[in-house]
Amino acid sequence: MNEQVDNLAGTSLKGFLASLVSSIVFAAIFLIAFILLRTKLRRFYEPRANIETLPEEKKIEPLSRRPWAWLPPVLVLFLHKKRIIEKSGMDAYYFIRFIGMVLVIFAPALLLTWPILLPLNRVGGIGSNPPSDITPVKGLDQYSFSNVDRSNTDRYWAHLVLAWLFVIWICIVVTYELHHFVRTRQNWLLSPKHRQKASATTILVTGIPKHLLDTKSLRELFSPLPGGVKNIWLNRKFAGLLNTINQRDAISRRLEGAVVMLQQRAHKKQSTQDLQRPQHRLPIASWMFSFPNWMLIGKKVDTIDWCKAELARLNPEILEKQANPNDFEPMNSAFIQFHRQISAHMAVQSVSYHKAMAMTPSYLELSPQDVLWDNMQMLWWERYIWIVGVWGLVVALVISYVIPVTFIGSLSHLTSLIELLPFLEFLNNAPSWTQGLITGLLPTLLIAIILALVPLLMRLGGRLQGWPNKSVVSLKVQNMYFLFLFVQVFLVVTISSGVTALIDTAIANPSQIPQLLATNLPKASNFFYSYLLLQGISGSAGDLLSLWSLFIFYFNKMSDSTPRSKWKQQNTLRNLTWGTKFPSVTNFAAIGIIYSIIAPLIMLFVIVAFILFAISNCYNFYYVYDFATDTGGLSYPTALMQLFTGVYFLELCLTGLFFLVRNADGSGVPCKIQGILMVVLLVLTIVFQVMVYRTYRPLAEFLPLDLNKDTREIADGEEALLSRSATDTQDGSYDENKETRHDANIAEMDIESSVSREEREVLLLEAFKHEALRRREPVLWIPRDALGVGEEQIEGLPEGVHATLQGAFLDEKGKARYEEGVFPPDYVRSDDFLL
Numbered sequence: 001m002n003e004q005v006d007n008l009a010g011t012s013l014k015g016f017l018a019s020l021v022s023s024i025v026f027a028a029i030f031l032i033a034f035i036l037l038r039t040k041l042r043r044f045y046e047p048r049a050n051i052e053t054l055p056e057e058k059k060i061e062p063l064s065r066r067p068w069a070w071l072p073p074v075l076v077l078f079l080h081k082k083r084i085i086e087k088s089g090m091d092a093y094y095f096i097r098f099i100g101m102v103l104v105i106f107a108p109a110l111l112l113t114w115p116i117l118l119p120l121n122r123v124g125g126i127g128s129n130p131p132s133d134i135t136p137v138k139g140l141d142q143y144s145f146s147n148v149d150r151s152n153t154d155r156y157w158a159h160l161v162l163a164w165l166f167v168i169w170i171c172i173v174v175t176y177e178l179h180h181f182v183r184t185r186q187n188w189l190l191s192p193k194h195r196q197k198a199s200a201t202t203i204l205v206t207g208i209p210k211h212l213l214d215t216k217s218l219r220e221l222f223s224p225l226p227g228g229v230k231n232i233w234l235n236r237k238f239a240g241l242l243n244t245i246n247q248r249d250a251i252s253r254r255l256e257g258a259v260v261m262l263q264q265r266a267h268k269k270q271s272t273q274d275l276q277r278p279q280h281r282l283p284i285a286s287w288m289f290s291f292p293n294w295m296l297i298g299k300k301v302d303t304i305d306w307c308k309a310e311l312a313r314l315n316p317e318i319l320e321k322q323a324n325p326n327d328f329e330p331m332n333s334a335f336i337q338f339h340r341q342i343s344a345h346m347a348v349q350s351v352s353y354h355k356a357m358a359m360t361p362s363y364l365e366l367s368p369q370d371v372l373w374d375n376m377q378m379l380w381w382e383r384y385i386w387i388v389g390v391w392g393l394v395v396a397l398v399i400s401y402v403i404p405v406t407f408i409g410s411l412s413h414l415t416s417l418i419e420l421l422p423f424l425e426f427l428n429n430a431p432s433w434t435q436g437l438i439t440g441l442l443p444t445l446l447i448a449i450i451l452a453l454v455p456l457l458m459r460l461g462g463r464l465q466g467w468p469n470k471s472v473v474s475l476k477v478q479n480m481y482f483l484f485l486f487v488q489v490f491l492v493v494t495i496s497s498g499v500t501a502l503i504d505t506a507i508a509n510p511s512q513i514p515q516l517l518a519t520n521l522p523k524a525s526n527f528f529y530s531y532l533l534l535q536g537i538s539g540s541a542g543d544l545l546s547l548w549s550l551f552i553f554y555f556n557k558m559s560d561s562t563p564r565s566k567w568k569q570q571n572t573l574r575n576l577t578w579g580t581k582f583p584s585v586t587n588f589a590a591i592g593i594i595y596s597i598i599a600p601l602i603m604l605f606v607i608v609a610f611i612l613f614a615i616s617n618c619y620n621f622y623y624v625y626d627f628a629t630d631t632g633g634l635s636y637p638t639a640l641m642q643l644f645t646g647v648y649f650l651e652l653c654l655t656g657l658f659f660l661v662r663n664a665d666g667s668g669v670p671c672k673i674q675g676i677l678m679v680v681l682l683v684l685t686i687v688f689q690v691m692v693y694r695t696y697r698p699l700a701e702f703l704p705l706d707l708n709k710d711t712r713e714i715a716d717g718e719e720a721l722l723s724r725s726a727t728d729t730q731d732g733s734y735d736e737n738k739e740t741r742h743d744a745n746i747a748e749m750d751i752e753s754s755v756s757r758e759e760r761e762v763l764l765l766e767a768f769k770h771e772a773l774r775r776r777e778p779v780l781w782i783p784r785d786a787l788g789v790g791e792e793q794i795e796g797l798p799e800g801v802h803a804t805l806q807g808a809f810l811d812e813k814g815k816a817r818y819e820e821g822v823f824p825p826d827y828v829r830s831d832d833f834l835l
Contacts, residue, residue: 011065019534023534023537024531024537027537027540027833031541031545037545038070039065047573047624048622049063054573058626074622075615078614078615081093083622088187089627090632090633091629093633094636095518095582095635096614097584097747099610099617100637105170105173105593106596107108109169110607113162113166113596113597114603115602118600121145121600122143126147126149140525140529140601141522143601144525144600145598145599151314153670155675156658157674159674160654163650166596167521167647167651167685170593174643174644175692178700181696185697186703186707190707198768201230202337202366203336203362203366204336204363204468205361205362206360206361206363207361207380208332208358212680214234218336222336224280226338227343229336230333231335231764232335233335233336233769234330235333236326236329237333238328238772241321241322241328242771244317248314251310251311252307252311254303255303255780258303259790260562261278262304263785263790263816267786267787272792277303277304278302279300279302281299282299284297297585306415307797311798311800311801312799315800318777322772331377337768342705342708348362349702352451353451363469366519370629371444371468371469372467372468372470372515375467376770383466387465387466388463390462390480393461394461397454398483398488398497401450402488402492405489408447443527443531444533444535445534447489447493447531458484458580459577459580461477462474463577471629473629474579474631475487477577478639482582482645485584485587489591490533490591493524522595528591529605532606533608536609536612544620550716562816563599564781564824566817572626574624575625575629576625577619578635582638582639588609590649592606592646593646593649594646596650597650597654598654634701648685651679652682653679655678658674698729775824779804780794780804781803782804782805782808783805783818784808784809
């Protein structure tokens with residue numbers, strides 16, 4: 001028994017060393033692979049420098065091909081973060097700034113606490129001369145709170161004072177960051193580039209009473225606001241039409257694929273005679289159209305003929321419905337654009353109607369690309385039902401993960417786990433390095449694996465809640481995912497890894513429970529040493545390599561068969577969502593705060609991890625990713641407020657540990673004054689956060705009146721800055737001759753910056769119409785082939801179905817290709833404009 005306890009005490013150091021070596025090995029492999037592949041696969045690792053179709057505002061200069069040429073620009077980028085705003089937006093900038101803020105919190109704290117706490121914890125501690133009734137403390141645990149001998153309880157005053165100083169320092173840094181955020185966001189909102197966008201002056205109003213669902217009534221209602229109303233778009237229930245359009249577009253893509261398949265079969269035979277035509281089975285129900293028919297039931301049809309007939313039927317039906325939008329039932333919402341930016345901010349904050357739940361909620365800073373049209377039909381009471389239901393599922397998910405995470409956490413105290421589960425006794429005979437891997441590396445890997453699918457579930461849950469725009473969904477997902485991560489990665493792991501180390505002894509000697517808790521709970525930090533090492537060292541290198549994304553990229557490249565799918569795959573950036581990105585680093589920072597005084601060694605691991613996070617994320621944000629959702633930086637104050645979760649648990653844990661300390665003879669509570677003072681600090685921290693939140697929240701979201709400027713005065717300057725003239729531009733952005741779009745070339749990529757104000761207004765009138773009204777009839781993009789199969793299929797198209805051979809061809813190997821600088825025939829560049 002004593003030998004097993006001794007083994008347990010040393011496990012933390014062996015586990016740490018095993019994790020360190022393994023993390024470095026993995027990181028070296030990932031980094032070498034990244035360095036070798038970066039110069040060869042520039043489309044994947046530097047897409048922003050190699051996709052010519054990107055708008056100028058997203059393009060960056062290519063990096064040198066030298067192996068380490070990527071690192072200096074990334075370090076410069078981290079030091080000059082504001083360059084990130086220009087290319088990647090406010091959220092990317094503030095994510096990198098959050099990493100820098102964490103370093104600002106922990107670096108001075110490490111310099112202050114290490115010279116004080118490490119000697120106090122280590123010298124003359126329990127590990128030097130352990131009492132017979134106390135579990136020995138060895139390895140890295142000797143530098144933690146639990147190693148202070150019971151005869152030296154006066155040393156805990158240092159922990160108290162440093163805890164107060166650390167919390168005060170966090171509050172100072174957070175206050176400064178909120179002040180900086182407010183100033184930067186207000187400048188961004190007032191910048192000419194942002195003010196000329198429709199999102200700056202447009203709001204979404206929901207819950208509109210039926211008698212106000214007309215443009216005249218809404219215009220009169222909001223007429224008292226400065227400048228009045230400019231445009232109003234009433235929303236209607238187009239869900240059925242949108243489903244039909246989606247089905248039509250899917251049929252169009254299937255037809256393109258079937259024709260290419262027929263061309264390839266002809267190319268292989270070098271003949272058009274007796275070709276096996278593509279076939280498929282029809283679904284047994286129309287709503288199952290988008291699902292693969294794995295059951296091999298349903299009528300078998302010729303794919304090409306069936307698709308042609310369906311397109312001939314659906315195209316005129318859709319066009320007729322799009323031409324008569326007033327035939328559809330109105331929703332209870334509308335987009336309202338004002339002449340002045342300040343009016344939009346005032347409208348959202350105003351009480352617009354005298355009855356409860358009417359004309360609310362309202363949403364600000366909406367762009368057409370940000371709208372989730374599928375959620376627009378949801379009534380307020382339906383949304384609340386879905387919100388409650390999704391949160392219920394999140395709670396169920398948290399509970400369902402408790403058992404596997406508890407077992408994984410208990411692996412960090414292997415000997416105690418063996419005592420509880422005797423069938424694992426064979427692990428006692430394993431070599432020490434194997435035990436080190438099991439207690440150090442294995443738990444961190446298993447945690448990462450079982451959490452891999454959770455972000456997808458959280459994003460799905462956010463959309464199911466019924467919020468009408470992606471940015472709000474992102475903020476809701478950020479809250480849900482942080483809750484999940486904090487409960488599973490901190491609470492469950494801490495309890496399981498700490499409690500399993502004392503259950504057996506506690507049963508035998510219940511009177512020692514307080515002392516056992518005080519000495520064993522801090523040992524849970526051993527898991528987080530390994531976890532931060534894995535995520536910081538090998539995780540950051542893995543983010544650079546992006547092995548899974550690389551696999552998906554080349555899998556799609558091999559499986560894409562049509563010119564359209566190949567064009568899309570080559571000209572689309574990988575997307576990143578902030579709702580699941582921010583909580584991962586916020587949780588690391590919170591865990592570091594919690595253990596900063598209890599196990600001060602963790603500060604070093606936090607600093608190392610976040611430096612590496614900064615390098616990998618700066619590179620990916622600037623050179624690789626696109627960001628479909630932009631909250632305008634609002635994810636940042638949310639992350640700052642979530643950081644206080646770590647502060648509160650630091651205070652609660654220290655309070656509990658102080659009250660658990662006993663004298664050498666096991667009597668009394670020598671640290672009750674320290675415990676009381678920690679309670680006082682907890683109360684003061686709560687008061688501080690409430691005051692800061694109430695002070696800065698309105699300033700973070702809305703423009704104050706004193707910063708408002710007349711947009712009509714700025715408009716003249718913007719016009720000169722953003723447009724050359726209305727006659728300069730021949731971009732075809734709203735050209736109805738979709739068949740000629742293949743003549744577009746790379747010179748058009750700077751088109752958005754050359755669009756005049758008048759042209760932008762024309763585009764804007766269409767932009768906030770429902771997606772079902774803006775979707776265009778697809779034009780089939782068929783490659784040319786030497787045997788004329790594609791031309792024959794186009795000639796056989798029914799009336800109302802359009803196609804082109806231009807810009808695409810079948811190469812000598814029978815693979816479909818598209819010509820450089822060519823776009824799909826129905827692609828319209830203005831659809832991508834951030835109006």
